[in-house]
Every structure is written in structure tokens, then in C-alpha cells.
Amino acid sequence: MSRQTNRGTESKKMSSELFTLTYGALVTQLCKDYENDEDVNKQLDKMGYNIGVRLIEDFLARSNVGRCHDFRETADVIAKVAFKMYLGITPGITNWSPAGDEFSLILENNPLVDFVELPDNHSSLIYSNLLCGVLRGALEMVQMAVEAKFVQDTLKGDGVTEIRMRFIRRIEDNLPAGEE
Amino acid sequence: MADAVLFEFLHTEMVAELWAQDPDPDPGPGVSAGPGGGGGGGWGGQKMSLSVLEGMGFRVGQAMAERLPRETLAFREELDVLKFLCKDLWVAVFQKQMDSLRTNHQGTYVLQDNSFPLLIRMSSGLQYLEEAPKFLAFTCGILRGALSTLGIKSLVTASVAALPACKFQVVIQRC
Numbered sequence: 001m002s003r004q005t006n007r008g009t010e011s012k013k014m015s016s017e018l019f020t021l022t023y024g025a026l027v028t029q030l031c032k033d034y035e036n037d038e039d040v041n042k043q044l045d046k047m048g049y050n051i052g053v054r055l056i057e058d059f060l061a062r063s064n065v066g067r068c069h070d071f072r073e074t075a076d077v078i079a080k081v082a083f084k085m086y087l088g089i090t091p092g093i094t095n096w097s098p099a100g101d102e103f104s105l106i107l108e109n110n111p112l113v114d115f116v117e118l119p120d121n122h123s124s125l126i127y128s129n130l131l132c133g134v135l136r137g138a139l140e141m142v143q144m145a146v147e148a149k150f151v152q153d154t155l156k157g158d159g160v161t162e163i164r165m166r167f168i169r170r171i172e173d174n175l176p177a178g179e180e
Numbered sequence: 181m182a183d184a185v186l187f188e189f190l191h192t193e194m195v196a197e198l199w200a201q202d203p204d205p206d207p208g209p210g211v212s213a214g215p216g217g218g219g220g221g222g223w224g225g226q227k228m229s230l231s232v233l234e235g236m237g238f239r240v241g242q243a244m245a246e247r248l249p250r251e252t253l254a255f256r257e258e259l260d261v262l263k264f265l266c267k268d269l270w271v272a273v274f275q276k277q278m279d280s281l282r283t284n285h286q287g288t289y290v291l292q293d294n295s296f297p298l299l300i301r302m303s304s305g306l307q308y309l310e311e312a313p314k315f316l317a318f319t320c321g322i323l324r325g326a327l328s329t330l331g332i333k334s335l336v337t338a339s340v341a342a343l344p345a346c347k348f349q350v351v352i353q354r355c
Contacts, residue, residue: 017244018182018187021243021244022190022194022240022318025237025240026194026236029232029236043197047193050193050196055185055189085183086182086185086186087186111182130190
């Protein structure tokens with residue numbers, strides 16, 4: 001697809017609102033379709049995973065980053081390249097575990113939650129859980145099994161939004177999931 | 181500022197998800213009833229999903245138009261509103277303008293996009309013609325929602341003759 005020249009910041013701004021608004025409509029619809037927050041969280045994670053396994057191709061094509069040699073490099077690429085490219089923010093990387101297999105992404109502001117308030121009856125909803133699925137799916141395609149989960153959320157009154165990333169193992173074989 | 185490609189990916193996944201939820205004609209207890217629900221035979225489920233997608237698009241289109249600066253909303257004529265949709269809204273959502281706008285000057289408009297971005301990734305021609313409506317429902321909603329905010333009640337439908345070209349038909353509803 002040919003890339004259109006930039007038509008100015010207002011167009012880009014509406015474009016970014018489009019994603020935020022669409023995501024909000026999706027979460028609202030899922031809350032109607034599923035009876036409890038846990039199921040919505042799982043669904044968001046699954047959808048995020050499906051997006052992530054395809055988004056990684058777009059990312060690799062556009063970012064020109066080479067293979068990461070360790071989890072620290074991966075963290076840098078996620079925060080400084082991927083988040084910047086797709087969401088226009090650069091999360092901070094903190095709280096490395098001594099073994100170097102866990103770190104936190106700190107998002108001062110989360111574009112997904114612009115204009116969003118969680119109603120009282122959805123206290124277990126992880127509104128932005130799609131992001132965790134995206135991270136998990138994308139990294140799986142580059143041979144890394146990881147766990148991503150929200151440990152702080154501004155929607156729930158925390159000062160920042162924090163995603164904890166944990167490296168589980170390297171995926172050695174190239175067979176698609178489900179095949180032996 | 182979210183990259184435009186995120187919307188495409190999210191939209192594709194939403195179509196897949198909302199379709200998977202409704203394999204049979206009978207709506208389950210958790211599915212909200214839309215205007216298309218209650219249809220006979222095996223098409224009840226399909227209509228349900230299309231109307232859910234369209235409803236989501238409606239809310240998004242409504243909200244997007246609400247955020248426009250005041251001066252943008254001062255349209256002199258109905259045709260100006262449609263031109264705005266074809267140019268500014270389409271660029272904001274799809275990074276391109278609508279390819280053509282026709283009207284009978286009696287409240288019906290046909291907006292044609294010769295390479296609709298949400299259909300581009302599917303192969304061109306007639307192969308996925310049956311699948312195409314699922315990928316148009318949300319966008320029909322965006323148009324109807326934006327029109328609603330701009331004070332115009334409408335009915336928006338879409339048709340595909342051959343991918344990736346499609347037409348959106350806007351029929352103004354007069355009270």
C-alpha cells in the first residue's frame with residue numbers, strides 16, 4: 001500500500017482518536033456479550049495475541065531492527081521503537097529482576113484510556129488487556145515465550161500504568177503452534 | 181498518537197471475533213438485539229453480527245464528529261456535509277479521499293472508493309465477495325454516526341461489485 005503524505009496534525013489526531021474510540025467501542029461490546037470481567041479480559045488477550053502475531057511483520061518491515069541478543073535489548077526495542085511507532089509514547093523500563101528475565105514498562109499516559117472511566121461494576125476489568133496479548137503474540141513470532149500483565153493501572157487509581165514483562169523461555173522449533 | 185495501521189489490525193480482529201460469536205441463527209442470551217435481528221432462517225446470525233459492527237461504528241463516527249472544531253461544523257448545505265465525509269473524514273480514517281461522490285439531489289448519495297483499504301488485503305476480484313459485507317459494516321456505521329452528529333439522519337448501506345472497490349449508499353431520512 002502506498003503511503004499517503006502527511007496531511008497535517010489534525011488528520012493524524014483524528015486518526016489516533018479513531019483507534020482509541022474503536023477500542024472503547026470494542027470493550028463496551030465485549031462487556032455486553034460476556035457476563036463477567038474475567039471473560040472479557042481473556043477475550044481481549046486472545047484478540048491482542050491474534051493482532052500481535054501479524055503486527056510483528058509490519059513492525060519488522062518498517063523498523064529495520066535486527067535480531068535482539070538478549071532480553072534487555074528486547075525491552076529497549078519494545079519501549080523505544082515499537083511503542084513509539086504504534087502508540088506515539090515511549091514507556092520507561094524499570095524494575096529489572098536480578099536474573100534479567102523480568103522488567104516493567106511504565107506508561108505515564110496510556111492512549112487507549114483517553115476519555116475512559118471504569119464504572120464501579122467493572123472493577124476486575126483489565127481495560128487495556130489487548131496490549132498484553134499483542135506483546136505476547138508478537139514476541140512469540142520472534143521465538144520468545146513471555147508473559148505480560150498489568151500490575152498498575154491509572155484507570156484504577158494508580159499513578160502510572162505498569163506492564164510487567166517476564167521471559168519464560170526461548171522457542172526453539174519453528175513449527176506452528178499445535179503441530180508436533 | 182496511534183499509528184493508522186493499528187485500526188486496520190483491530191478492525192480485522194473485531195470482524196473475526198464478532199463473527200465467531202454467532203455461528204448459529206439463534207441469538208444467545210448475551211448478544212444484544214439489533215435492528216437486523218429476528219430475520220428468518222439461517223441469516224439471523226449474520227444480520228446480528230453486521231448490526232453489532234455497524235452499531236459500534238456508529239458510536240465511533242458520532243464521537244469523532246463531536247470532536248471537530250466548531251468552524252468545521254458550520255455547513256451551508258447537505259452536499260457540503262457529504263463532501264466533508266468524502267474528504268476530511270475519509271482521510272482521517274483511511275488516509276485517502278473517497279474516489280467519487282454522486283447524488284440524485286433528492287437525498288441519495290453514492291460514495292465510491294475504488295480501493296477501499298479494509299478490503300485491499302483480501303484478494304481482488306470476486307473471490308471473497310461474500311465476505312466483503314462484514315468488512316464494510318463498521319464503516320457504514322462511522323458514516324451514519326458522523327452524519328448524525330452533523331444533524332443528519334440517514335441510512336447507510338454498502339455494496340461491493342468487485343474487490344477492492346466498494347460503494348456506500350447514503351439515503352437521507354427526512355422526518
